Amino acid sequence: MASRLLSSEPKIVIIGAGFAGLAAASTLLKQGLKNVLVLEAMDRVGGRVQTVRPFGTNVIEMGATWIHGQKDNPLYELAREEELLAEEGIHVASCLPGVVTPQDYFFTEHSKLLSSNRVEKITGFFGNIMSKIFSQDFKSDCSSWSLGDYLDQEFEASGLSDMEDAGIVFEWCKRAECTDEACNSIYEFSLNQLGLYTPLEGPFFNCLGVRGYQAILDVLLRYLPVSVLRCKKPVKCIHWTDSPGNTIKSKSHPVRIICEDGEQFLADHVIITVSLGCLKERALSMFEPPLPQEKLEAIVKLGFGTVSKIFLEFEERFWPEDCVGIQLLWDKGPENKDVYNVSKQNEGWKKEWFKKIGGFDMVAHHDNVLCGWITGRAAEFMETLPEEEVGEVCVRLLRNFTGWSISNLRAILRSAWHSNPYTRGSYTNVPVGVDALKEQMALAEPVPSTYQKKKMRPLQVLFAGEATHTNFYTTTHGAYLSGVREAERLLLHHGVSPRL
Known part of the structure; x- marks a missing residue:
């Protein structure tokens, strides 16, 4: 197992239990890492995926509805293997x-x-x-x-x-x-x-069967022990490096996460998977010290619509x-x-x-x-x-x-994705005059930056979510792949080659 290859077990906290957060957590846990915790602000998992049954036994998708594309799409492959896809042709009457x-x-x-x-x-x-x-x-x-x-x-x-x-x-x-x-x-x-x-x-437009998108979430949740996931735990502030506010000094665990209810968690790494809309509203107050200017500019420049x-x-x-x-x-x-x-x-x-x-x-x-x-x-x-x-x-x-x-x-x-304080919208767009590739790369870059030579311990705060994927932004598979990307970044950081 991967944990046996590590000199010490890293503490990893993941903020958000949407597809990016669940993908990161399941990737790490599959590799044998045990010290993983997922903090979710809402009382449910899924983020901008929400399957409900308001009109009887059949599902309604409040958020994401389809799996976009098939070849090399991990969510399509998962749904196919688990027999979660709808019968052919059902998309004709699926509110397209x-x-x-x-x-x-x-x-x-x-x-x-x-x-x-x-x-x-x-x-x-x-x-x-x-x-x-x-x-x-x-x-x-x-x-x-x-x-x-x-x-x-x-x-x-x-x-x-x-x-x-x-x-x-x-x-x-x-x-x-x-x-x-x-x-x-x-x-x-x-x-x-x-x-x-x-x-x-x-x-x-690939439609899911009678259990909707929730069925894919349920598959990912199989890999998460009950103790790993904490719902209704919104995060207030993240202290990284030796910031003035980080009064709990720990050479082995340099990141401190403070929840809105006052509970605190120490970590070696934190993976941020909250929506770009949430970052637009909270980035300035959520991180101490502040995020680098280029990352803050990316958060402002990229669009996030409802x-x-x-x-x-x-x-x-x-x-x-x-x-x-x-x-x-x-x-x-x-x-x-x-x-x-x-x-x-x-x-x-x-x-x-x-x-x-x-x-x-x-x-x-x-x-x-x-x-x-x-x-x-x-x-x-x-x-x-x-x-x-x-x-x-x-x-x-x-x-x-x-x-x-x-x-x-x-x-x-x-739906009320903009009113929801933990989403503040639906998905990413690119306004006129914005270089999307540049800004998405800046958004995805960990802090402290891997491009800078600093004495500070690298890979303290990592970023995932559909907005950080340069090819598949706006999609659930983009969110999923970004979570896998950051989990694998941490595994390689600790000298572990992720198993295929």
């Missing part, structure tokens, strides 16, 4: 934002149902342009642009903008892309950084059997450039926050449930409203756009 099928009904705000052929001309064009952008196939003189500005230019040049209703469908496409990128607006997202994300081979879901359970299904989604087209939607520019001047957008909702999609295994998606500051504002008001607004939208008779709303459930 921005994925258009002939079964999607597109309505204008005047209750006009557009033909699928007309919609597909625009959504197909949008998809082709996005594929080229991912491949970095765009004019170099546009590289400093926002994604929205470039898309608008290509749309105007295509001639498609002259088609009836083409502009409002294109605006819908941009709204849907905001969901994928977790950005407030497509006009705030970097064009030239989009291609840094590396899609894995295989279908992009993607919210609004689940609506109706007394009975009111939409046609061949309908898997009801998409909303506005005459002047929030991703219209002129509308966006006006919205920056004041807070009038709050009166129309609901315009950011792309539509309402069916949810797998739930015959009478629809899911609405909303992003950015509109999603954050939605979280502050009474739940009943949100439900009433959504029902009114469905009635006004479709003209159908809407059955009574039985229940509403919405």
Whole structure:
């Protein structure tokens, strides 16, 4: 076992029990290390993965929903080996934002149902342009642009903008892309950084079976003895090196973790896996001495957006059997450039926050449930409203756009990732003008830095989480792999070669 190869057993504390934290802990424990502790602020594991059953026995995913890609995806492989994947084809009815099928009904705000052929001309064009952008196939003189500005230019040049209703469908496409990128607006997202994300081979939307994402969490928890995991233990401050506040001096355990309830833990190493949103709010107060300037700058520069879901359970299904989604087209939607520019001047957008909702999609295994998606500051504002008001607004939208008779709303459930003090959002994005690779590398760099020659003991504070992965940020497998990366960094630091 690895512990027999070590002259002394290192004390390792992991902050956060999301996929990054659980991956780090299980990697270390599998190698035989015993002195591992995971501190989780919430009363559950999973971080931004949360599987619930509010409408009966079938699951609802409040956070992450799919496994993205298959080849070399450790979570897909784990799910496949454990037989946790859904049956083929189930993704067709799994609330896919921005994925258009002939079964999607597109309505204008005047209750006009557009033909699928007309919609597909625009959504197909949008998809082709996005594929080229991912491949970095765009004019170099546009590289400093926002994604929205470039898309608008290509749309105007295509001639498609002259088609009836083409502009409002294109605006819908941009709204849907905001969901994928977790950005407030497509006009705030970097064009030239989009291609840094590396899609894995295989279908992009791999659905899990009847137990949802919780089933994968349960597999990882098998490797954690009960004593390793401590929930409801939010951390207040981390003292590293011989900082003035580190009154407990220990040459063998130079890191001191202070929880909000006053309990303290000494460690040789601490792995920080909290969300970038949490770091944005707490980094200045959480570390003593302060983190290096380049790391603090990375935390500020990288974006961290909110993607919210609004689940609506109706007394009975009111939409046609061949309908898997009801998409909303506005005459002047929030991703219209002129509308966006006006919205920056004041807070009038709050009166129309609901315009950011792309539509309402069916949810797998739930015959009478629809899911609405909303992003950015509109999603954050939605979280502050009474739940009943949100439900009433959504029902009114469905009635006004479709003209159908809407059955009574039985229940509403919405996510609240921005309101949650331990997440403060959903996942990472890259704003215009930010060098994502540079900032993500700075974010992932341990302190004291491995690039600096110092007398201080290295590898005291390490960082993991989806925001620190340069290829797979925004994903659960990116979070998982970042946790493995930091665990293996510690193993190699102590002279242990991780077993394959």
